[in-house]
Amino acid sequence: MPWPQITDxxxxxxxxxxxxxxxxxxxxxxxxxxxxxxxSIDDVLTIFLTxxxxxxxxxxxxxxxxxxxxxxxxxxxxxxIDYACERLPAANHVKLYNAGNFFxxxxxxREDHAEIAGRVRPFKTVIVENHPRFTGDDxxxxxxxxxxxxxxxxGLETVHPSILASLNKRMTVDDFDKAASLLIENQxxxxxxxxxxxxxxxxxxxxxxAFRSIKHxxxxxxxxxxxxxxxxxxxxxxxxxxxGKFSAPRIQSMxxxxxxxxxxxxxxxxxxxxxxxxxxxSRFFHCEKCGPARIDRIQRMNLSQQIxxxxxxxx
Numbered sequence: 001m002p003w004p005q006i007t008d009x010x011x012x013x014x015x016x017x018x019x020x021x022x023x024x025x026x027x028x029x030x031x032x033x034x035x036x037x038x039x040s041i042d043d044v045l046t047i048f049l050t051x052x053x054x055x056x057x058x059x060x061x062x063x064x065x066x067x068x069x070x071x072x073x074x075x076x077x078x079x080x081i082d083y084a085c086e087r088l089p090a091a092n093h094v095k096l097y098n099a100g101n102f103f104x105x106x107x108x109x110r111e112d113h114a115e116i117a118g119r120v121r122p123f124k125t126v127i128v129e130n131h132p133r134f135t136g137d138d139x140x141x142x143x144x145x146x147x148x149x150x151x152x153x154x155g156l157e158t159v160h161p162s163i164l165a166s167l168n169k170r171m172t173v174d175d176f177d178k179a180a181s182l183l184i185e186n187q188x189x190x191x192x193x194x195x196x197x198x199x200x201x202x203x204x205x206x207x208x209x210a211f212r213s214i215k216h217x218x219x220x221x222x223x224x225x226x227x228x229x230x231x232x233x234x235x236x237x238x239x240x241x242x243x244g245k246f247s248a249p250r251i252q253s254m255x256x257x258x259x260x261x262x263x264x265x266x267x268x269x270x271x272x273x274x275x276x277x278x279x280x281x282s283r284f285f286h287c288e289k290c291g292p293a294r295i296d297r298i299q300r301m302n303l304s305q306q307i308x309x310x311x312x313x314x315x
Contacts, residue, residue, distance in 0.1 A: 006168045006236070011057040014235035019066050021050045023076045027066040029084035031091065035273055035303050036125075037189070037223060043091040044127075047084040049077060052107045054100030056131060058155075059167045060198060062234035063099035077108050078115040085119070093125040102128035102152075103138040110138070117145035127191065129153040132171050132179035140186050151224070152183055153191040159213045163200050177220055184221045191224040192217050196257055198230050199237070199246040206249055207257050214261045214274065224273045225261065229254055229284055251285040251294045258298060259307050266305075275302045287315035 021027050028048040036042045053067035081096070096116075100107050108116075120126045130139070130152050143150040156176045158164050164173065180190045194213045197206030210227065217225050229249045232238050240246035254276050261274035276298050285291030290313035297308050 006059045006166055008057045008168065011059065011168065011234075011236050014239060015064075016235060018064065021066060021068060023050055023068060023072045024079050024083075026050055026080040026084050029088060031088060032095075033303065034093070034275070035305055036093070037271070037273070041303055042093055043089070044093040044095055045085070045088050045091045045123075046095040046097065047081060049080050049096060049098040049108075051077075051098040051100055052104075054131075055104070055106070056168070056170055058169050059240075060195065060230055060234070060237060062231070062237075064234075067099050071106055071109065074109055074111055075115070077112050078119055081116065081119045092123060093127065094120055094123045095127040096120070097129055100129070101131045101134045103130050103134040103136070103142070105138075113138075113142055113145055117142065117147075121146055121148055123148060125149045125151055127151040127153060129155075130179075131155075131169075132175040135179035135182060139183060139188060143186065143188055149189065151189040151191055153193065153226070154179060155193040156213060156217060157193065157195045158198055158209055159216045160198075160201070160209045163198055163209070166200060167198065173216070180220045180222060189223045190221065191226060192222045193226050193228055196227055196229045196254060197247075197249040199240045203250065203253055207253055207260075210257045211260050211264070214257075214264060218265060218269050218272055222272060225265075225275065227254070227257060227261065227274065227276045229277065229281075231280070231283070248284060251281065251291060251298075254281070254284060254298060255294060255310075258301055262301065262305060262307055273305060278302075287313060289313060290315055 026047050027050045030046050032044045032046050034044050052071045053064050102108055126146055157167055159173050183190050196210045232241055258276040265272045265274055278295055278298055281295045290311050293311045297311055300308050
């Protein structure tokens with residue numbers, strides 16, 4: 001039976017309210033520890049920019065909670081970067097995440113690109129997020145402005161054609177491939193986000209399609225894969241839970257797909273990093289005895305890019 005198409009109206013109808021935000025301050029900022037492309041364990045400044053809501057209202061997304069209804073004023077994004085950097089320690093890498101698309105001109109004004117570039121030029125790597133439909137010449141111009149390594153993160157989510165269509169992302173796998181090829185051809189690294197167990201898949205199918213998606217990303221030339229366990233929390237996902245069309249993955253599934261991904265890249269493309277997102281990971285375990293140990297194991301694998309000994313538990 002075909003998976004039903006989700007629309008903007010479906011997403012909007014069940015949303016709670018957005019959080020109040022100041023357009024001159026990032027809504028969050030922190031330091032993450034991540035394995036770099038060179039194999040070192042480095043600190044990464046992650047700045048969550050306050051910005052206009054993404055025009056693509058994806059089924060599973062809850063990032064809109066911390067967005068605005070209008071584009072920020074000119075100068076606001078450079079000011080937000082200054083605000084965060086003044087309060088964070090020095091690091092070699094920076095993520096500018098804006099709950100949307102960095103190269104959407106209705107989100108981050110093009111007129112601010114030069115000012116932003118001046119702020120991030122000292123970093124070894126600058127990572128931004130974007131949608132294939134906003135991936136074009138602006139990416140190349142910004143790469144030239146920053147005069148350092150640019151990495152663009154694009155959500156492929158899944159290569160399952162009907163599930164991808166149901167996510168209301170308004171892109172195809174072919175759209176992703178074309179965007180990734182353009183970036184790679186212009187010496188811009190590509191990071192991708194892949195979902196573990198999006199709506200419409202059971203536990204085993206969720207792992208299987210996540211692995212197929214890993215293989216596709218590697219074959220496309222992606223240099224970093226971030227696996228995201230699909231969460232509820234945006235209104236619509238709770239409705240899908242109640243109807244039986246979605247349930248969150250188990251932490252054991254998070255371990256299994258990370259293991260399979262690491263094993264695959266070690267054989268086929270050792271330069272590709274595979275990470276499992278462990279934000280709020282406690283919601284995915286059901287055993288207080290082994291759950292924290294499993295999260296720690298996942299984080300060790302994220303950093304080492306090696307498969308760690310399994311956690312023994314009879315839960």
